[in-house]
Amino acid sequence: GQQLNQSPQSMFIQEGEDVSMNCTSSSIFNTWLWYKQDPGEGPVLLIALYKAGELTSNGRLTAQFGITRKDSFLNISASIPSDVGIYFCAGPTSGTYKYIFGTGTRLKVLA
Amino acid sequence: KAGVTQTPRYLIKTRGQQVTLSCSPISGHRSVSWYQQTPGQGLQFLFEYFSETQRNKGNFPGRFSGRQFSNSRSEMNVSTLELGDSALYLCASSLTPTSGGVVADTQYFGPGTRLTVL
Numbered sequence: 120g121q122q123l124n125q126s127p128q129s130m131f132i133q134e135g136e137d138v139s140m141n142c143t144s145s146s147i148f149n150t151w152l153w154y155k156q157d158p159g160e161g162p163v164l165l166i167a168l169y170k171a172g173e174l175t176s177n178g179r180l181t182a183q184f185g186i187t188r189k190d191s192f193l194n195i196s197a198s199i200p201s202d203v204g205i206y207f208c209a210g211p212t213s214g215t216y217k218y219i220f221g222t223g224t225r226l227k228v229l230a
Numbered sequence: 231k232a233g234v235t236q237t238p239r240y241l242i243k244t245r246g247q248q249v250t251l252s253c254s255p256i257s258g259h260r261s262v263s264w265y266q267q268t269p270g271q272g273l274q275f276l277f278e279y280f281s282e283t284q285r286n287k288g289n290f291p292g293r294f295s296g297r298q299f300s301n302s303r304s305e306m307n308v309s310t311l312e313l314g315d316s317a318l319y320l321c322a323s324s325l326t327p328t329s330g331g332v333v334a335d336t337q338y339f340g341p342g343t344r345l346t347v348l
C-alpha cells in the first residue's frame with residue numbers, strides 16, 4: 120500500500136539553526152499537509168500544499184510540493200526551543216477518503 | 231470558535247472490557263475522522279464519517295466501530311480490549327470529507343484520548 124517516508128527520523132539542532140526535512144511517497148499525491156505534534160496533544164496543521172511546485176510559507180516555516188508530486192519538503196529557519204516536537208507529513212490517498220501520515224521527524228532544539 | 235474536543239482525555243481499562251470515546255467536531259464541520267497513534271505504527275486511519283454515514287474504513291478489526299450523530303458528534307467503540315489497543319486515539323474534523331485524493335477541507339485534530347489497556 121501507499122507509504123510516506125520521512126527523513127530524518129530525528130534531529131538535534133542548536134537554537135538559531137535552520138532545519139530541513141522531507142517526505143517521500145511511493146505514489147503521487149495531489150495534496151501535501153505538514154503537521155506538528157507537541158507531547159500529549161493532537162497534530163496541528165502548519166502548511167497545506169495543493170499544486171506541484173508550490174512553495175508556501177507560514178512565518179519561519181516554508182514547505183514545497185515536489186515537482187514529481189511524490190515528495191515534499193519542510194524548512195524551518197532560525198529554530199527556537201518551542202519548535203521542539205514531531206513533524207508529520209500527510210496526504211489523502213487517491214480514490215479513497217482516507218489520509219495517510221508519514222513516519223514523523225522528531226525535532227529537538229538545544230538552547 | 232471552539233476546537234475539536236475529545237472526552238475523556240485519559241482512560242484505563244483492562245483486557246476484555248469495552249470502551250467508548252467521544253468527539254465533538256468544530257461547529258459547522260460535518261466530517262469526522264478517527265486515528266490511532268502508537269509509537270510503533272504511527273498515525274493510522276480508523277474510519278471517517280460524514281452525514282452520519284461511514285465513508286471509509288482503515289485496516290482494523292471489527293472490534294473497532296464508530297458512529298456519527300445528527301449533530302455531527304461522533305463516538306468510537308472498541309470491544310474486547312487487547313493490550314495492543316493501548317494508544318492515543320485522535321479525532322479530526324473538517325467541513326467536508328476528502329474526495330478522490332484531493333483535500334476538500336483541512337482536517338483539524340483534537341487533543342486525543344489516551345487509552346491504556348492493562
